[in-house]
Amino acid sequence: MEPATPTGSIDLSEPSTYAAIVLYYRLGEQLEKTVASLLAQTVPPQRVVIVDNDSRDGVVEKVAERWGVDALILPTNGGYGAGMNAGADAIGRRDLPLLFLTHEVVLAKDCVEEMLAVRRRSAAAQVGPVLTRASSGGVWSAGGSLTRSGRPGHRPSPGVEDHSTAAWLDGACVLADPTAFHRTGGFDESYFLYWEDVDMSLRLAEHGPVVVANRARAAQETGTAPPYYAARNALLLWRRRGRRARSVAFSGRQVAAALRESATGRPERAHARLAGLRDGWRGVTGPRPSVSPSTLVTLANPLPEALSHFERELRYVLSHAVGMTLVVDPRLGRSVEGQGATARLLVTTVRLLVDRIWAAARLQGRTIVVLWPAFGYYDILTLLPLAVRNRVILINHDPKPLRRQLGHGLRPRRMFRALSEKGRIDIVCLGQPAARDLLEMTGVHPVVVPHPIRPESIAEPSGGPIRVLGQFKDSRNSEAVVAIGADDFGGRAKEVVGRGWPSFAGWTVRDAFVPEDEFEHLIRTAACVVIPYDHFYQSGVATRCLELGVPIVGPRHENLEELFGKHWPGLVDDQTSWAAAVTRVLSQSSLDELLDRRAAYTEVTIEAWRRVVSGPTGRS
Template identity: 35%
Template sequence: MIIPDLVAVVVHHRSYGTLGATLNTLIAGGVAPDRILVVDNSEEPLRRTEVESLMPAGAHTIYSANAGYGAAVNRGAAWHEKNSHGWRYLLVATHESRPEADCLALLRATLAEDPETAVVGPILVTGDEGKTIWSEGGRFTRVLGLPRHHGHLTPRPGPSAAPPQLVSWLDGALLMFRRGVLTQHPIDETYFLYMEETDHHQTLRHHGWKVKVNAQAFAWQHSNGIPPFYMTRNIQIFHAKHGSRFQAQASAPYLFVRSVARDLIKQHRATTLRPLLAGLRSGRTLAAAARAKEQEGVVIVNPLGGALAHYSHALQQHLGAAGIPACVRALDEPSVSGQHRLMWLLEYVKLLGSEGWYRRGRSVPPRILLTWPVLGFWDLFLVKVLCGNSSWVVYHDPNPLVRSVGSGRAASALMGRMKGRPATLVHSQAAAEAMRVRGFTKGLTVVPHPVLPHSSERPLVEAVHRGPGRRPRVRVLGQYKRDRDLDLLVALASRLGSSYDFEIIGRGWPQVEGWRVDSRFVPEEELDQLVADSTVIVIPYKRFFQSGIAIRALEQAVPVVGRSETSLRDLFGPESPLLVSGNSGSASDVDAWSKAIEFAVEHGRTEASKAAGAFHRQADHEWALLVRPRQRLS
């Protein structure tokens, strides 16, 4: 069965005996012949008729100078962007890779199911009958950061129902990419041969993409391993871009010594000595050039990988818009992982320590940005010791409603007096004032809450809600806390209940008269839909420094009604008709809330859309100012 939204690039170099079988296997796996492009870099003009004889009817061929695997893939991807239409996924195969039945369909399903996955590969098998594993994806050794295959040369497993797994990198023999990935992040052509896919996948991961292997998909390939010249050459380029200073200095000499020793033991002579030395010399020059291009980046450390996943993603986009490379290192909280809190704390300290150790080894060290202080104000000391004082710590709630570790006066007083502490970030003027009261004035910066650009599909959603038989939905979303104004909610339902449907969805809520209450935890994937199909979101809080729900609503251009004395003023402006000022609990207060909700139902989408665009532009600008590159270290 043809996969209609799939195109393919086959990289061919002087392998005329295998090319035909590879093309036939791709067609049998679902690639339409007219969607196949062979990039031939054999540089053998007299044999081009042989290539043409192997091509299925309708398939395409371009011939180019041999600039390596990466250059061929980049050229093929650009060709399809220009000449092919209606596709979403791009298959890249070498001239002797043969996917087994259903392999391509399984790879496509992996990309379709997870929009955050950039590239997926199958389990690669080798040998005459394909009974030996070549690669189940890749990892890196702990100390030297050398790339290694998972499952290399182990027996092929039986059928598996395991879901796709995250890996550090994939072998380039057979890969499926999401459209646009190779356009936005082309493969580095410096490598010429070997390790360019390893480098490429680290770049994708640093930009927040996932790299996965599908354990149900298999493909056959043959490889003789990496030639000694490219082994010592390319590892230097790779670690200049992605490794620590120690790895950049030690990995190539280690590979050199190991290879020479292996030759002497097995063959009693160093047959690879000359190419290994040539690779060392060439790699030294190319690594220096790679380091000269290196940019200062940011490592976003997120210890609340579930609750703040959206926050981290939006933050990464702001940094990317500023031209700052950023990667996310996340750790799921106990409520998501099921892990004991103590183990989570230990993993958190370990994560900070490993990122701090890594940055100290870089010629241009990235800065650490901690999205949530697990230990309150004590995190300033922890981050300073482990990651250095050029880091940032975000404080979402300087005065938490529920007393937590490190939020007391003693912790804030001691950390406020600490010299050379990391910078602190807040997302509202109210939060900044609360931090100043606690003694944090130096190094305190107010930056907008990270926000994604609002969706262009929201007018369609609005039309559905305002259709015949549909009553506007006024919703409160999020966990219950004691600062929620329950009396106000009861009064609003009594005043407007005949015209609107009132719903509360979130964990821990009591029953509220006039509202349909669904007291449960709302998973991340459901929250966006709940926001999108709301007519109005009400924020009935008496006090708050910021609202993640309000940010999510802004991204969907869904109007939010709340108090003007809160951080909503920063989102919509102090004069917005969506915001309410006055004394809580008074009759005039209920009137003001009712009028704001009525305005939101009739005109709120327009108001929210304007606010969303303005706030996103402001956030891009202010985050860019915060993280602008510093002077390069000498």
């Protein structure tokens, strides 16, 4: 799909028969592609309104100015329905069909033309395109279906005829008849997230057909609804429509799903699903009640350069988990990067302690998340004043560092244990391997949560090289690199990029520091990324690959299993299997599996962090 070139304004002299509303919330650069594809349509919109659901990231303002469209910045996030309704109200006219888009959709050039043609021929109240995966082009929805027990599904392939009827249409891209839309009162805002589209289709079907234009195409990566909203909102819908038998049958299936999740080690999902059922029967609407949209979380990052991406990942997860207002306080996380000399380090330590004592006098009732223990196990000393009137969460990435570091000796470990038991400080580890080492080193039981993830626009399927990225360390598995280098893989290039790597037969090695922007480019343009590690807690490279939809090959390690699933074809069980694993992940089927896994991991991660940050304590 070719992106358009911005002109600064829409040419209203061109024939146009619809208005478009694009709903945005903290996705970033992908919005540019959505707007570009919309304005490049063979039949362009008469007016475009981009609705910002209280993102506060400045993206909508920049994109609106660049493309010459309208921006509507909402002061609060009322969910999908509220945002779309606000956009429809901003259009102001009731005679134009309304095209509703979410921020990640990319339209084929003739998508809207096909939808408008089907609308005229079928007198439809609602028309949707065939939805494809942005990465592979494969169809994932040719219209929605509903089972007898009330569960939603997607037809996997379009019909051969011009259009097909559907039970409901995905809210990512729908064209609504203006008369029917306004007669129904617009989207029901009480759902907050998910099932508004099913509800809208069922209500619009009372005014005309709901159809799929089988020749129209729009690309969007499929995802899954968080279990709380999936259970609660479905139950709300069926109860409101008087379908008691369907409500009971749906509830039974959800209880069975929760039992399976508990039995397979996913208690967070089971808990959220059952909470959704409870609230659905109680008639609870809006955001999840345990979530306070006004909750203020303060992030303290003492490594603002090294942990810049981790900070963005955590901000994404927390904002989506609980709708919290996030603040980064540079004083609470005064940078310790580059503090080599003892005197400079001592001065920084004293200043950080003073900053945190002063902050303790002015901050109350907040949740303060410290992204790294700047002084090892001694860091807890500087956090005790803050913990008197606030809840403090300290993330320990590396409880047993490979190299000797400040604050990891026996004395600070003993002090850490004694003080962590007395203060209101929760210690968080990103995975079980780190948690086990922390327990062994200190006797403290940490809270275990998945590494946060920030899903980004999917990398295009690449004919690029097989890559190894990152600095060489003693824990790197050179034998794996040698084994992969011995295979030709159909003439595909193989590259190692990072400081300190030796030469390997079959590989091009570039010994260099890789800055953040180039690092992302190297991942996006790789056919796959190899993780040749022997010992690690979490692989930041593997996490970035999951975010960008790039397959990895690595050892069967708990962290990689958590990220990609135990059955991921790129996991290696022994030294002889590295080349075979590369061959497996280069297939298209592995990419589809990866994108499904990314959606599931994101959902689980958001729920886990929601429970940690919004709960009174996560300490087990």
